[in-house]
Amino acid sequence: MSGVHTRKASVRCKACGRSHRPVEAHMKKRTARLVAASIAVVLVALGAHALSAQPAAFKRTVLRKADLSTPGREVVQALVEIPGGVRPGKHTHPGEEIGYVLDGTLVVWVEGRPAVTVKAGDSFFVEAGRPHETTNEGTTVAKILATYMVEKGKPLATPLPY
Incomplete structure (x- = not known):
């Protein structure tokens, strides 16, 4: 069969x-x-x-705050640490930002300007309310000493959609 x-x-x-x-x-x-x-x-x-x-998120540690001579404004100094591969996101500040790169290499994009690469010893400036983003395309933590001259009482940063 x-x-x-x-x-x-x-x-x-x-x-x-x-x-x-x-x-x-x-x-x-x-x-x-x-x-x-x-x-x-x-x-x-x-x-x-x-x-x-996934890389850890960036970290902003406020080191010092002080009132400015202009009423309603303050200066905030912070250490910003951005791990390798992290893109913190597009955002604005309610005032000016001056960043001084302590360690690492970053790509800084400010709306209306071409992106620039900054490394330890370089600085950058962002106008009040101007959308911008700082990306660490490297593998090590990048550190920025950031100084913000901002409107007192407002959030230091406002995230923006892509």
């Missing part, structure tokens, strides 16, 4: 109480569950890796 396929008879299954070919039905369910669980484990592992691979 080679080449002739015979159909296996259905029997009442002891595991679920239904009539079917006993081994095949449960194997399909078990295989489907195993595949689904494997996919879930892989997705969780990939998600955890992606999260751990």
Whole structure:
């Protein structure tokens, strides 16, 4: 009888109480569950890796604040640390910013001007309310001594959409 396929008879299954070919039905369910669980484990592992691979956010530490002689204005000096590969995002300030690069290399883009690369020892200037962004395309932490002459009581930075 080679080449002739015979159909296996259905029997009442002891595991679920239904009539079917006993081994095949449960194997399909078990295989489907195993595949689904494997996919879930892989997705969780990939998600955890992606999260751990993301660079840390930039950090702005205020070092000093003082009132300016102009009413309603203050000066804020801060240490800004931008890890390698981080793009903090386009934003504005309610006043002028002067940045002095202490460590690393950065790309500074200010709306209306071409992007420039600055390195340790260089400085840059951003006018009040002018959209800009500072990106660390390197692999090490870049540090900026930033001085802001801003309107008192307003947030130091306002994020902008891309």
